[in-house]
Amino acid sequence: MSRSTLGLLERRLLFVTGKGGVGKTSVAAAIGWLAAARGLRTLVCEVDAKGNLADFLGVGPLQFDPVEVRPNLAAMAMDTEASLREYLRLNLRVPLVARLGPVARTFDFVASAAPGVKEILTVGKLAYEVRERNYDLVVVDAPATGHVIGQLASPVAINDLVKVGLVRSQTDWMIELLTDADVTGVVVVTIPEEMPTTETLELIDRLHDETDIDVASVVVNRVLPEIFSRPESVVFDRLRSAEGLAVVRSELGPAVDEVVDGADLAVRLRRSRVPHLTRLREGLGDDVPLLYLPFLFHRSHGVRATSVLADAISDELGH
Amino acid sequence: MAASLEQLCSAKEVVVSTGSGGVGKTTVAASVAATAAAQLDAKVLVLTVDPARRLASALGVQEFGNVETRVPASAFGEAGVDPAGELWVAMLDTKQSWDDLVRQHAPDPATRDAILANPLYQNITGRFVQSHDYVAMERLYEIHTSGRYDLVVVDTPPTRNAVDFLDAPDRMADFFSSPLLRWLITPYRSRLVNLASKPFYTVADRILGTQFLEDIAEFFILFQTMYDGFVERARAVTTLLGGPQTSFLVVSTLEVAPAREAAFFLDLLEGRRYHVGALVLNRVLPEYLLDRTATDVARRLTNESAALAGSLGAPLGVAEGAPLESVLSQVGQSYLDYQVVARREAEQRDELSSIPDLCLSVPALEGDIHSLRGLLDLGGRLWS
Numbered sequence: 164m165s166r167s168t169l170g171l172l173e174r175r176l177l178f179v180t181g182k183g184g185v186g187k188t189s190v191a192a193a194i195g196w197l198a199a200a201r202g203l204r205t206l207v208c209e210v211d212a213k214g215n216l217a218d219f220l221g222v223g224p225l226q227f228d229p230v231e232v233r234p235n236l237a238a239m240a241m242d243t244e245a246s247l248r249e250y251l252r253l254n255l256r257v258p259l260v261a262r263l264g265p266v267a268r269t270f271d272f273v274a275s276a277a278p279g280v281k282e283i284l285t286v287g288k289l290a291y292e293v294r295e296r297n298y299d300l301v302v303v304d305a306p307a308t309g310h311v312i313g314q315l316a317s318p319v320a321i322n323d324l325v326k327v328g329l330v331r332s333q334t335d336w337m338i339e340l341l342t343d344a345d346v347t348g349v350v351v352v353t354i355p356e357e358m359p360t361t362e363t364l365e366l367i368d369r370l371h372d373e374t375d376i377d378v379a380s381v382v383v384n385r386v387l388p389e390i391f392s393r394p395e396s397v398v399f400d401r402l403r404s405a406e407g408l409a410v411v412r413s414e415l416g417p418a419v420d421e422v423v424d425g426a427d428l429a430v431r432l433r434r435s436r437v438p439h440l441t442r443l444r445e446g447l448g449d450d451v452p453l454l455y456l457p458f459l460f461h462r463s464h465g466v467r468a469t470s471v472l473a474d475a476i477s478d479e480l481g482h
Numbered sequence: 483m484a485a486s487l488e489q490l491c492s493a494k495e496v497v498v499s500t501g502s503g504g505v506g507k508t509t510v511a512a513s514v515a516a517t518a519a520a521q522l523d524a525k526v527l528v529l530t531v532d533p534a535r536r537l538a539s540a541l542g543v544q545e546f547g548n549v550e551t552r553v554p555a556s557a558f559g560e561a562g563v564d565p566a567g568e569l570w571v572a573m574l575d576t577k578q579s580w581d582d583l584v585r586q587h588a589p590d591p592a593t594r595d596a597i598l599a600n601p602l603y604q605n606i607t608g609r610f611v612q613s614h615d616y617v618a619m620e621r622l623y624e625i626h627t628s629g630r631y632d633l634v635v636v637d638t639p640p641t642r643n644a645v646d647f648l649d650a651p652d653r654m655a656d657f658f659s660s661p662l663l664r665w666l667i668t669p670y671r672s673r674l675v676n677l678a679s680k681p682f683y684t685v686a687d688r689i690l691g692t693q694f695l696e697d698i699a700e701f702f703i704l705f706q707t708m709y710d711g712f713v714e715r716a717r718a719v720t721t722l723l724g725g726p727q728t729s730f731l732v733v734s735t736l737e738v739a740p741a742r743e744a745a746f747f748l749d750l751l752e753g754r755r756y757h758v759g760a761l762v763l764n765r766v767l768p769e770y771l772l773d774r775t776a777t778d779v780a781r782r783l784t785n786e787s788a789a790l791a792g793s794l795g796a797p798l799g800v801a802e803g804a805p806l807e808s809v810l811s812q813v814g815q816s817y818l819d820y821q822v823v824a825r826r827e828a829e830q831r832d833e834l835s836s837i838p839d840l841c842l843s844v845p846a847l848e849g850d851i852h853s854l855r856g857l858l859d860l861g862g863r864l865w866s
Binding site: 182183184185215307324358359390391392394395397398399401402406407410411414415416418419421422423424425426428429431432435460461463464 | 502503504505601602697737738739740767768770771773775776778779780782783790793794797798799800804805806808809810812813814815816817819820821822823826846847
């Protein structure tokens, strides 16, 4: 498989995935936000119908038709039925489509009966925007780890099942675009915890085994701060010993116990994450670039979180 | 509403653990089942969809799959517990469960073999109508009606939406009785395309190719032979979920997105008159982070760290040149940082409109479990 030396924002199509609950939507929004701020014409697209992407961009519900949410940044929500309608309009003679009747009636069948149809309509629409150069970068808030392979592998799966017809003629260029590492990359978002780490490593293995799509980056989200250096830890241990606490209590009152407990909790929480960070680093080796994003104490949700994370990604990427 | 999990697990036959991804519902399900097996003279099964190796090793079984496996009593012995009952585990294998379903419902061996050999079968079972959710509920029904267990604790699949699995049996029934499906199959069955559907087939042929459409149609014609079995079973599963022998645990953290989903799910369960046994709030920060007096102390530590380091250095016995000032400042700042999160969590809890009578909290750090002892400790904390 080809690998790319291009930076994250130099690709054209990024699929952002991750285990449920790790913050993949916020990271997808932040990547789009940063790209737009750096002058790239950017589209962010939500594939799961959960509606969180709109929260992270500070706008109302997203539709299939992209809306500009900031300069250079458009956002849309995938709607496979609308995608099918658009596809038919672009590829078939209009009168024929008109005679088709309401697409909704037939769509139920198409999507349910034919394997991979929803997936191909999603990937096809996104790949189309890239091919037509409507945007410099398309960022996809993709399905969670369990479902994303099915989506990314759908053009190949369709190729295996459908031997002739219009769909078959469409999948070849899609596969070419998806497997070009200078164009398409997967961003796997994770957090330093047991299951997300395991799923991330498994997903990357599966991406290598089952697709020819490049992993652009692994983003470790919600990394807790290391509050003490080694010499500081020695002082902190002295502070929270029985004698130490007695001394600070006499100066600051008994409530200082809770403050020290809070700092101790912060240390233990951070420490509990370290083995997972180590396992992730060792499991990935040097092949995949890692980005670290901080745990957000103040705003973990919404447009402010997106803006802070975009700055953090910018720092991690450099320049 | 139950007064305790002890009471709930004594009375109910099925306990369903639900919640959005990453909130720890697998761990909660395993803890509840392990504790029920330890405390009650009952045969308990935990049915999980998550192949968490840590959970397997915590339960003292190297690996477990679709086959129900007993957790050896020795594993409880090593955890210092003499269990009153038995703990069994099974993991849902979607493909295997589908094959079992086909074997069970196919009208004759020829149809069965034709379905299992159909090139679309594997592809379709993996994708359509949330088949994962459907087989999870189907498997639960099969296990429950077998009468092999006093209590079945179910860990629900990681769905995009926590309610998807609830609707899966109904959706499956709808799908098989869909006029659209029949409309699709008819021309291939009769080899006659009527005028109304002709434009559709013309377009579909151009898009997908005739051969592919025929493959699909053949598959569904075969599958329809199992229609009655599927629909009947789907209805029975729905009845079981809504019945008096079943209760739901809603698991959540107090982060914004999971808490919102939990609120939505609680309302929905209530609206459908399902029994909500308990709300389990996982990884909750301690209440001492909300203390106002401590806030003042933390501010002083941060703002006056230099002066405090000067006066406290000698009594603390900290060596000359040691970084006491930065430690004091960091201790204060860290408390203030986590306080913001703790306050947000308190607000999220307040915003959960319909909190069940039984609301249990698991402190941060205590849900990270590596052993059966850990599962039992967590379960014990929630139990009575």
